[in-house]
Amino acid sequence: MAEYERKSSGGRTVIIIVIVLIVLAVIAYALGLFNVNTSGDVEMPDVDVEASATGGNLPDVDVDTADIAVEEGDVDMDVDLPSVEVDRAEDDDSVQ
Numbered sequence: 001m002a003e004y005e006r007k008s009s010g011g012r013t014v015i016i017i018v019i020v021l022i023v024l025a026v027i028a029y030a031l032g033l034f035n036v037n038t039s040g041d042v043e044m045p046d047v048d049v050e051a052s053a054t055g056g057n058l059p060d061v062d063v064d065t066a067d068i069a070v071e072e073g074d075v076d077m078d079v080d081l082p083s084v085e086v087d088r089a090e091d092d093d094s095v096q
Contacts, residue, residue, distance in 0.1 A: 032088035033066040064089040 028034060038059040045056035071083040 033086070035064045035089035035091050037062045037064070037092065 029036075038061050040059040041057060042059055043057040046054045066089050067087045069085045071085075072080050073083050
C-alpha cells in the first residue's frame with residue numbers, strides 16, 4: 001500500500017484564524033467592549049465603461065473602546081490576583 005505525505009494546509013490555517021478573529025470581534029461588540037459610530041453618507045463611485053472611476057464617499061468612523069482597570073488584591077493563600085473592572089462603551093446616539 002502506498003504511503004502519502006500530508007501536504008501543508010496553510011490556507012486552512014489562515015481561514016481558521018480569520019474565522020476566530022471574526023467570532024471574537026462579534027463577541028466583544030455584543031459584550032459592549034467597543035462601540036462604533038459612523039457619520040456621513042456612503043456613496044458608490046461612478047464607474048465608466050472605459051475603466052475610469054470618480055471618487056466615492058466613505059463615512060467617518062468613531063470607535064469608543066471600553067476602559068479596563070486592573071488592580072492587585074490579596075487572598076488567604078497569599079497569591080496576588082488581578083481585579084478587572086470593565087466599563088461599557090457609551091452609545092451617544094449621534095447616528096440616526
